[in-house]
Amino acid sequence: MTINEHLTELAGKPVVDFRYEHDGESSDRYFGPAGSGAPASPGDVAWRIRTWFEGPDLGGVFQKFLAEVPPAEVTHLVIGYWGASYDTKNPANPVDLLVGAADRLPALRALFLGDIVLEEAEISWIEQSDVTRLFGAFPALEYLGVRGSDGLALSPVHHGTLRTLRFEAGGLPASVVRAVGGSDLPALEHLDLWLGTDNYGGDATVADLAGILGGERLPALRHLGLENAQIADEVAAAVAGAPVVARLASLSLALGTLTDRGAESLLSGQPLTHLERLDLHHHFLTDAAMNRVGAVLPGVEIDLGQQEEAEDDWFYTAVSE
Incomplete structure (x- = not known):
């Protein structure tokens, strides 16, 4: 895509x-x-x-x-x-x-x-820069979206009014992921990160997500999207035990390379029945795994659209080149 x-x-x-x-x-x-x-x-x-x-x-x-x-x-x-x-x-x-x-x-x-x-x-050609100064320049900002990650940089910030933060990338630098997790964002309700692939600078690991998954600096968070991820199975396993998940209404692991292994890790962790919505669209689950997700979470709105098939054992994210 x-x-x-x-x-x-x-x-x-x-x-x-x-x-x-x-x-x-x-x-x-x-x-x-x-x-x-x-x-x-x-x-x-x-x-x-x-x-x-x-x-x-x-x-x-x-x-x-x-x-x-x-x-x-x-x-x-x-x-x-x-x-x-x-x-x-x-x-x-x-x-x-x-x-x-x-x-x-x-x-x-x-x-x-x-x-x-x-x-x-191409999304990987978009030449960004350090966006940290935007937070200080616009203290009343409530929504910030950024597309592209070539040259993208961010340092941890404190911002009292931001409610939505969205980074769209074919590959999001680990430094940016860590900076988000290290930021104090008391009003943030909606966070989307397209982690991407290492081919396009997406070098984040689950360890880099620790600040986000802990949730201490994100007390108002209600939606978390860790999407377009080459490491979707590893992310799913980390999310399964993440403290922040208990307070979410919506979780998205969409657009990535989620397989049966990741789905099983997700379902074997903490209960997800409190969620209103779980978005897994663009995935590599088998029919059996898809049925299991629905059976375990009968009251949750689940998006399992775009069932993909690996190409010669190549699992691909939705947005790259």
């Missing part, structure tokens, strides 16, 4: 592209604040800001956005394609742009960094 469609919604608000005119022409990819389709208020939508291959610098687009759309009223923001080192000598750093404009975006509550699809770049 690859990501072929841009976001259409972010944290409950529809995504609208900011129109940008370049060299006297308006790109047909951009739909702006003017016209019959304009939102009644800048806070009614999630604004997407992006450029395109060999297009204008994202910094210029961003400054135009700040000049034309009252930034103090913007609550939801999506940063799309910003260029890459193979596209331009000095591609914009979106974290720099956002942090530099933080005082002009006091109402920002939801941010997605990297709404980039296959047509623009």
Whole structure:
């Protein structure tokens, strides 16, 4: 599976592209604040800001956005394609742009960094940077999503209002996983990590998940997704005894390489009957194992869609290249 469609919604608000005119022409990819389709208020939508291959610098687009759309009223923001080192000598750093404009975006509550699809770049090609400064720059942020992991870095943070944190990657660095587990996030309710494969920098082990699975710094967590994982069976075994699971309403080990071994480990651990939902879609379970999951958890909504078959003993994650 690859990501072929841009976001259409972010944290409950529809995504609208900011129109940008370049060299006297308006790109047909951009739909702006003017016209019959304009939102009644800048806070009614999630604004997407992006450029395109060999297009204008994202910094210029961003400054135009700040000049034309009252930034103090913007609550939801999506940063799309910003260029890459193979596209331009000095591609914009979106974290720099956002942090530099933080005082002009006091109402920002939801941010997605990297709404980039296959047509623009493979997920492993998305060049990220250290996103730690975003937490300090936007202390009222409630939703943060990040796609791509090339160059991605994170240090442990304290953030009092963040409710959703999502990292989408073909391979998530172990350092980022450890930093999440070492962060104090008292309001966090929803956490999704696409662990990925070691071929794309996903070098995390179950030991790196200790801070997350312990849950001491995540007292409000209700959904945990450890997804797209090459080590899905090992993750399932670790989750089976994890203290954080007892307070979850929803658990996802979807998109990965889960086999009968991992499913059995999961079912042989602590009871999961308190869960409202268990998402295992895109898996390598046999029919017998699928039936066992349903039998053990009769009151749980279970997604066992996308039953895959190994290719010459190769078990593959859903999102890589």
